[in-house]
Each structure stands twice: as structure tokens, then as C-alpha cells.
Amino acid sequence: MARSAEKKCLCDRQSEVNRAREPEASLFGPPPSKLNRVSYQGLVLDFGGVVTTDLYAELSAFCVREGLEPGAFARVLTGDPAGSHAFEEVEAGKISQREFEVTIGRLLGVDDHGLLARALGGLRPRPEVLSLIQRAREAGIRVGLLSNSWGDGEFDPYAGYDLDSVFDAVVISGDTGTRKPDAAIYLIAADELGVPPRDCVFADDTAANLPVAEELGMATVHFTDAAKGIREISRLLGLSLWGSRRYSGALTARPPAVRPGILG
Numbered sequence: 001m002a003r004s005a006e007k008k009c010l011c012d013r014q015s016e017v018n019r020a021r022e023p024e025a026s027l028f029g030p031p032p033s034k035l036n037r038v039s040y041q042g043l044v045l046d047f048g049g050v051v052t053t054d055l056y057a058e059l060s061a062f063c064v065r066e067g068l069e070p071g072a073f074a075r076v077l078t079g080d081p082a083g084s085h086a087f088e089e090v091e092a093g094k095i096s097q098r099e100f101e102v103t104i105g106r107l108l109g110v111d112d113h114g115l116l117a118r119a120l121g122g123l124r125p126r127p128e129v130l131s132l133i134q135r136a137r138e139a140g141i142r143v144g145l146l147s148n149s150w151g152d153g154e155f156d157p158y159a160g161y162d163l164d165s166v167f168d169a170v171v172i173s174g175d176t177g178t179r180k181p182d183a184a185i186y187l188i189a190a191d192e193l194g195v196p197p198r199d200c201v202f203a204d205d206t207a208a209n210l211p212v213a214e215e216l217g218m219a220t221v222h223f224t225d226a227a228k229g230i231r232e233i234s235r236l237l238g239l240s241l242w243g244s245r246r247y248s249g250a251l252t253a254r255p256p257a258v259r260p261g262i263l264g
Helices: 003-027 047-051 055-065 072-079 081-091 097-108 115-120 127-138 183-193 207-215 226-237
Strands: 042-045 142-147 169-172 200-204 219-222
Touching: 042 047, 042 127, 042 183, 047 055, 047 127, 047 142, 047 200, 055 072, 055 115, 072 081, 072 097, 081 097, 097 115, 127 142, 127 226, 142 183, 169 183, 183 200, 183 207, 200 207, 200 226, 207 219, 219 226
Parallel strands: 042 142, 042 200, 142 169, 200 219
Antiparallel strands: none
């Protein structure tokens, strides 16, 4: 299915979820004990910082190159009202990538042209995570991507990753009109994956995105260290680390493509 058609389907699904999200969520009941459980049938992964190298380190490196304090970009996104609002709006697809860059450039005091390409262009795929995805799918576990996007525009962070081949389901926030940590988008991801939330493991490098997933019954992994994160995901899925091997697929990720229109 073409990405534009997928976007329409996801938007329709978002409307359905918004109408029934509270009753639907309640059907799953309280999260089961996850201490020793290893019978999960779905894996949902964040993109930046999980499938790719460290997102926050990349933003810090950009700030240093621009003569800013390392944490300046992250502080504008989370601590400045105008920056936080623009961040939420671009992730939900309510403003364009260009509008977002203009706002963030102004707040940081840097050139807004090509801002995201300069800030995120150094991200690379993690071969060890791609290998984990491959092992999980070979074991019959369905694997999905759940990513908050950077909006429609010239910079495409997903270019070269061949997402539709790597994953069983791909949910990008800008295609749905919602974003993590809104409960609706987790339900959309589980539905697209065809696995109930209580049977899914969710991994994200942003701690704020985990509590809602837990409330819906997902096991969660705060993915801040790749080796530890992969070990914990493998444990929850019942995958042997001894079976780890290099990813055998073909990726052309980086340098990122620059094009107009829909991301991914």
C-alpha cells in the first residue's frame, strides 16, 4: 500500500480510536505482572535513539557545532513554551517541518534553513537492533515501528531504512494526527500490528513515552543503552542472545534524502 493510502487509513483509524479509546483501553484490564513473563508476541520500537544511534547525543553535538550549550536544543523542545508547542504540533502533523524549523531556529538563535538536516543528519541505523528485529520476526514475533515524526518537509529521517520491509507495521505520528504519549497512538500501533497491547513489548529512549504504554498493558524498556536494552527485550521475548548475528538486509540509510512531501 502506498504511504499516502496508509496515511488515510491511519487517520481513519485515529478517528475510530478517539471515539472508543476509553472503553477499548478498559477491556485490556490492569497490566499483568511482567517480572518473569517471556510470552510476548509483539515488539514495538521507537525510531530515533532506538533503531538509530543516540538521538540526544546527536542534538547535543549539533549544539556544540553551532556554538551553543550541549543541552540547548533539548531544553527548547521541552522547557520553552513556544518550543514545546511547536514540537507537539509538528509531531502531530499540525504544522509543517519548515514552520517548526523557523520557530526552533529563532529560539536557538541559529540559521533555520536546513536546521533538521544539520541537527539529525548524523544519525545512523544500529545494526544490532536491526539484527534483533530480524531474529524476532524469524521467531514469529510481529515487530512494529512507532515514531513521532519531524513533520512533512525536505528532511526525511526515514530515508534509506526500507521501513515497510524491516517492520510488520509502521506508524508515524504525523500520519495519525496524534503523537506519543497520547494513548490513542499506542492503540493504533497495536491494532496495526495485530497484537493486543498486553502482548507487546515497547521500547523507547524517552522516559515520558513509557507510562501510558504500561497503563495499556505493554511491557516497557527504557532504551538508553543499546546492549542493555537489547538484552532486556530479548529476555522478554524469549529470544536467545546466542542467536545474535549481523543484520542480513540491505539498507541505504544516510546521508538522508531531501525531498518534499510525505515522510517515509
